[in-house]
Structures are given as structure tokens and as C-alpha cells.
Amino acid sequence: MSVLYAKNTANHYRVARKKARQQPAKRMSVRVRFAPSPTGALHIGGVRTALYNYLFARKHGGTFILRIEDTDQNRFVPGAEEYIIEALKWTGLVPDEGVGFGGDFGPYRQSDRKAIYQKYAHELVARGHAYFAFDTPEELEAKRQAEENFTYNLHTRAGLKNSLALPADVVQQQLDSGAPVVIRLKVEPGQDIHVRDLVRGDVVFQSSELDDKVLLKADGMPTYHLANIVDDHLMGITHVIRGEEWLPSTAHHVLLYRGFGWEDTMPQFAHLPLILKPEGNGKLSKRDGAKFGMPVFPLAWVGKTPEESFPGFRETGFLPEATINFLALLGWHPGSDQEIFSLDELAQAFSVEHIGKSGARFDFEKARWFNQRYIQHTANTVLAGHIRPLAEAKGYRTDEAFLEQVAALMKERVTFLPDFVEQGYYLFEPVHTYDNDMIRKKWNPALRPAFEALIQEIRQVAPFEAPAIEEKVQQFMQENALKPGDVLPLLRLALAGTMKGPAVFDMAVVLGQAETVQRLQRFLEYK
Template sequence: MDAIRVRFAPSPTGALHIGGVRTALYNYLLARKHNGTFILRIEDTDQNRFVPGAEEYIIESLLWCGLKPDEGPGFGGEYGPYRQSDRKEIYQAQVAELLRTGHAYYAFDTTEELEARREKDPNFKYDASVRMELKNSLSLPSGELQNLLDQGVPYTVRLKVPDNQDVVVEDLIRGQVHFQSQELDDKVLLKADGMPTYHLANIVDDHLMRITHVIRGEEWLPSTGHHVLLYRAFGWEDTMPVFAHLPLILKPDGKGKLSKRDGTRLGIPVFPLSWKGESAEDSFTGFREFGFDPRAVLNFLALLGWNSGTEQELFSLEELTQAFSVEKIGKGGARFDFDKAKWFNHQYIQTSPNDALAREFRPYLETKGLNISDAFLQKYCGLLKDRVHFLPEFWDAGHYLLEPAVAFDPEAVSKKWRPDLVPAMEGVISFIRDQAAFEAGPLHDAVTQWLKDQQIKPGDILTLLRIALTGAMKGPGVFDMMELLGKEASVQRLERALDHFKNSVS
């Protein structure tokens, strides 16, 4: 087989949807698996929908996920330019060819005329059945055509869909899909502004860029018949890429495909990176800012509609590459399950080295104005990572260890504190103060032995020590926390807590 060349071809009309990231991922995986080429192409042929910053956003998103294009705007490559707005002349030349061979024709119908037509007949389709009633180079007397062109009357170029052809698409995921050409309308190929439509541009570019596989969203399946016809019209059918249409990502609840609205509505990210739009309504929190590890995002996305056929759930990008195959992509839409995404991220946090976690968490700390040493923070992250799903939770789960003062939970205190425990508490604090080895293991052994010797019920005291350190009935092991805090800070906390306990009403 020839070297595989795939492309991810987003349109810079705003933030890149998470479904787009999945499409990019599958393209990337296929390319990597076969030592092929992963190409980024920017489909910016709609000047009205162009959004400044969107292209940068797309690229930053891909890079954050680790999906670096081999070719694309800013990435080099022999088949550029990779931005469709820079390829205008190419499309126009190709359209001229189609016009010459009779596979396309000029159409002078205005948007208003067509709208009026659709209003009269909701089922109106610009196709062979009505072609001759409309204003185009097929229906116009030959002199009239030249006349209009000379006058500079705006026109579009449409595909002349042939009659009675069975168009077959071999889809890697769905098998054969048939279209009857008479059901297909004469799609606009070149718009009045001289820009190509998606249909024209994607065929021309895929051909010229020697794309071997088109992996794209299911929304393109209905127009794939047109695309095949276009390859035929150009005489490129023998090198036509193989198609694979991906199932959609569905809303977490209810019906329909996942939309950006669902993100705001449910308080979950649906974009890789945060995006600031014109309005608050058009601004979103990204997976990155939510505290996701890109590896978890990729892992989650990969399994949304695809699986290896084994029971493995956790995959590195390299493992995904090895295991991936387009044929194993499912056909049905996949519901976006945020709980699963959360679980994936938890897995990555649990297995991340403490220094990496500390490095990633530090920025959150700085927003709180706290300055904590690397050593402390690394140990801290190690102690807490089992109970954290997202990076920012490192704060919620253990902030009492980072802040000087502990806020005591009155309920916990009243549940565990009894005034007759004063001597035992004073005793254990002074015992702890006398310990030379301030490491969790030895400290644990020494204290529990001491409690035993003093005939004090460990349950009474250990929980109080915990409350003293954390303010509540939660958190890492008591002696782990003491080791982290060090003797001085630990004892100080214990003494302060005891004072607090004594003053509490019990």
C-alpha cells in the first residue's frame, strides 16, 4: 500500500469542538500506525464565518493533546498552501476544467430567487428535473450566457449531476452506502464570491494533497455521493481516498449531538481549551483549564466509539497507535459520559509522579498567594493524589495542610471530643514532641505503642489527632501528615487544637 496520508480539516469558525479533537485523534492514529502523514488543512472558504483566533486555537489544541501535524500551516510540507483561502486560484482552474468538460455549469439564480422557490415548494431541489427551468448556462441561449458573463453578472458554478447512476461509497466503518444520482442535487461548487464550497475544495485538495483516507464526521455521509461524482467528473476516481464516517458524540442527557450549550448547561467542558468569545455566552472552559491531563482526554476520546477488542481501558498514545484500527470503530453515536472522563483523569493523576503533579498544581497555588517549597508540595501531592480527580482538587482535598490555620468542623469535634480526654491529649502531644524520628512509620509505631502502654483507647485519640491536623474527619494518614508538616508545625497544630477543643462546648 502507498504511504498513508490523512488530513484533519477543521473550519476556523470558533473553538474546536471536542468531537473535532476525536476526529483529529483517529486520523493521527491511522497515520502514526502506518508511518503515514498527518496533515492539518484549514478550511476557511467561508469568509462570513471566519473567526479571528480560531486557527490559532485549533493548532494550540492539537499541540496540547500531543497531536502534532506533519504538514500544515506553520508545519511545513510539500503540498501547500494548507489554508484554503490561499488556494483560490487552484479551485478556479479546476472548475474551469469541469466547465470545459461539461460536468459543471454556470448558474445565475440569485439567493433571493432560490429562497422564493423554496418557500413555494419546501421540497425544492436544484436538480436535473428543474435545471432547465432555471437561469443557467444549460437553459440560457448561448449568446445570452456570454452576455451575462461579459456584464459581470454574479454567478455560481454548479455540478451537473448525471442521471440514473448508482453511486457506491465504500465506507470503512459502514460498508457499502448507495446513492441514486437522481436524488442528488446540483451542488454549488464555486460561490459568487469566487470561493469554492466545501464540496469542491475538499475533493480538489484531497486529490492534490494525495490523501489516501478521509476520516470525518458522520454529518458528511449524505454528501459523499456528490463527492464521488466529483472524483468521477475530474477523472480521479481510481485514486479516490477511502472513506470512514465517524459516529457522532451525543449529549450526556437527552437527545441529539453534543453541543457547546451542553457544556455551560451541565458545567462540564466540551472544548479542549478555554475560549473567550464575543460574549459570556460564547465563552467556555476547556478540558485543560478544568484540570484535565491531555493524556486522559485522549484516552477517553479514543474509547468513545472505538475499542481495541481487549479489556484494556488505559492506553498511552503509543499504545493507542499500536492497537488502533478504523474497522473497530463503532457505528452508533456515543454519548458523552463525563463521569467516565473524570475516572480516566483520576487514573492518570494516580499514576503521575509526584514531581509532575506538583509542577502542574503550583500555578493554582500561586493564585492563592501561597509559596510552598517543591519538596513539601511533591510530598503533599503524593499524599493526596488518591482522592483527587482534577488538578484544582489538590487544593480542596488538602488545603488545610497548606494554610497555617485549620478551621475545625464543629460536628466532628463534638462527636469525638470529651473533656476527660485532656490528660491523654496532653500526654500524647508531649510524647510526640519528644520523638526524634519524625517519619510516618516509626512515629506511628511509637505513638500506638505509647497509647497501649498508657492504656488509652487508640480510637479516642487518633481521631482527635486527625481533627487537630485537618479540622475534620478526612484526609491522609495522621502520621503521614505529621511527617509532611514536620515536628514543629505538627506540635503547634496539636496544641492549638487542644485549646480549641477545651473551649468547645461538649
């Protein structure tokens, strides 16, 4: 971008602001939309797009809208819409308006707006900015086979079957016959199309490079291009925040706004950088989940086959807050060194200017770190609520007081929620795996009498609390000339089977006096 362009951009904004002031009040409030297609599970990149839209709306006291773009009947997947809504609820990105959330600009599902698009498509034809085309997909495919870079545009349309090339009576006859017909955008040559992108600045396209995009398909449904312009206009969208893959077609979108005479209220655009694979080339795909052993979807998705089924952040044991925090920083930075943000804090700090321009690699290690941190800083009562269903599934006890104790003991040494009941299983059920190498290292048959005596001591401790137990054990070690290194590891092994874990005496308390004594005795038999 040259200095001149930058200057022009600034000028443009000044003009735009001036215009905005002259517009009615309805243009003043921010309205953004998240517009996914229900073709399967919502990709994590889609969640990030939703997040940025949500944050932008919150930041500016605006409205966050969910619109379902289901104009491709062939790619429709049952359950996908429900999945999208559930994913938004789980992450806390709850729409103010949209499918399932009400609002005055509905319907918000594009398949329910079919008639609207047809009306506008025909209006565009009447205005001379679009035309009918009768070429079949097969014919076009043949053209592409025959010609390397075949494009439907002003150079080729004269030789194709459309209302611009065919005689009026033939066109009318085609129309009357009910033969398959599409409506295409008539791209006029010789125009510079400027897209003032909030993230990238001024992006220029030559209209002669653009093809005559299909606006209304033969099945009567609109393509994305038509539907998104009509809806954004009708729904009063002020800012379009979407993935970078849409940048090239934005030129067409600008042409559509012009064609409809809506350029004055055209939304501002912000194209987000893509999320890339952890390693190698290309953008993150659903297959990368299995490849790198990590989820790339917010929620698990159950497909028809195992290959079409995918794990989710939720099921892996991520807290939604950690997931959001992680995603927020993937392609955006707050302008400070702060790393930990609640949703509200993110909304406060958010600004489009701080969205990055280049693609961000999906860094699962960082995601792990966020989750670990969030678990550490989450209240035991809240954690208990997360642990309960996991414990239930394993048939473990689930009383509140106990689960809170488990949370307290384990929260500083787990990464994912299931770790509480997996790594810390010995808090719920008897030890099933002993670290035999460690036992060999620490056990000595000569220790047996002392160990038996110690069990008796522990049996006596009352009340059975950590300081009291510790005191008793300390005293015992002193009297028997034993070192902590001789005794403590054995106690730990007896209670947990492993050298990893919470402080021994804390564990003993959580297990309870009876269970502690029982485990010590069982250990004596085991070894």
C-alpha cells in the same frame, strides 16, 4: 446489506488493491488529514476525529496533516485557528504537515488557495460537469418559500438562471457584466453511486436524488465540497476519516472525483459515528457543557460574552493522556479487554475495522474515572509539575520536594488536578474549616490534659518521621489507657479540619514538626 453486496464489496477491494499495486509508489504511503473549520473552539468530537486520523497515520507509518478549512468568510472567528493548533499540541496529536507545521503540499489554509479552486471549478465547467448559475440567494430563498421541497437539480435547473438554461449570448453577457455568479455541479441522472465506506460497507445513492451543489460561491471562494476534493487530491490524501455528518454529501464528492478524472486515486472513506448528548436526544453540543456541568472542549474558550465562553478539559484538570484515552474508546474498541492505553499503544492497536457504527453517548463519569486512574499512576515528579501552577495561583509554596510530597499523599484521592490544592488545601495553609459535628462527637473535656501531654510528646519526636511519630503516639495511648479511636480522629481534625485525607502521621511529616505542634495547640484553643 445483502450477501450479494458483501460479495461485491470484497471484489471491489480486491480490484482496488490490484489497482493500488499498479499505481506509482506515492500512492502506497498513507496520508490523512484533519480539516477543521476555524469557526470557534474545537469541539471534543473534532478532537476525536483528529485522534483517529492521527492513530491511523501512526499505525501505517503515514502522514498526519492539518488543513484549515476557512472558506466561509462570514463564520471566521479570530483566534480559532490558534486554538485548534494549541488543542492538538496539548493532546499530543501533533501534525506532520499543515498550517504551522510546514510540508511540501501547502499552502494548507484554504483561503490561501483561492486561485487553485477557481481554476479547477472552471476546468470542471469546461469538462461539462459543472455550469454557471446566476440566481441570487434571495431568488432561491423565494423558491424555497413557494415550494415545499425545492431542490436545484436536473428537474428545476431548466427554469432557473444558469448557463444550461439561458441562451449562450445571455450567459456570456452575464459573465462579462461581472454579475454575481456561482458554479454548480451538474449531476447527471440515472447513476448508482457506491461509496465503499470502511466503517459502514457499501452505501448506495441514486444520482437523481442529488442536488446540483454549489461548488464556487459568488465571493470566489469554494464550498467545502469543491475545496475538499481538490485539496485531498492535490495533497495526496489516501483516506478520508471524518464525521458521519459527511456521509450524505460523499455521493457528490464521488461525482467530483469522476468529473475531474481522479477516480482511480480517490481516497477511501471512513465515516465516524457521532458523539451524542449524555442524556436526551441529539448530538453533543457546546451548550451541553453548561447544562451537565462538564467541559465539551479540550481547552477553555473565551468568547465575547460569558454565554459564549466555555470551560475546557485542560482547565478542569484533565491530563491530556486521560482525555485521549477516554476519547479513543468512545466509538472504537481495541479488540481486547485492555482499557488503559498510551498514545503509542493506541496507535499500535488502532484499526478502522473496530470503529463502531452507532453514535456514542458522551459519558462524563467514565472520563472522570480515566482521569482519576491516570493521576494515580502518574509519577510524583510529573504531578508536581502540574500542581505548581495551581499552587502558584493561590500564593502557596511551590518547592519541588514539597509538591512531590503533596502529590504522593493526595494522588489516590483526587479526580482532577485542582483537587490537589482545593481538597488538600490544608497541606498548604492553616485549616480554615473544621468539621464541627465530628469534633463534638470525638472531643471530651476530660481529654484535655492528655491531649496537652501528647502535644509535648510529639514535640519531642526526633527524627520527625512517620514511624517514629506513630510509635510515640501508640506508646502514649497505651500508657494513658486510650484507644486509637479516641485519639487519632482528634489528631486528624487538628491537622486537616476534616475526617477525609491522607494518613495522619504522613500528614504530620509533610507539615513539619513545628506546624504540626502549632496546629494541635490551635485546635485545643479552637474547640
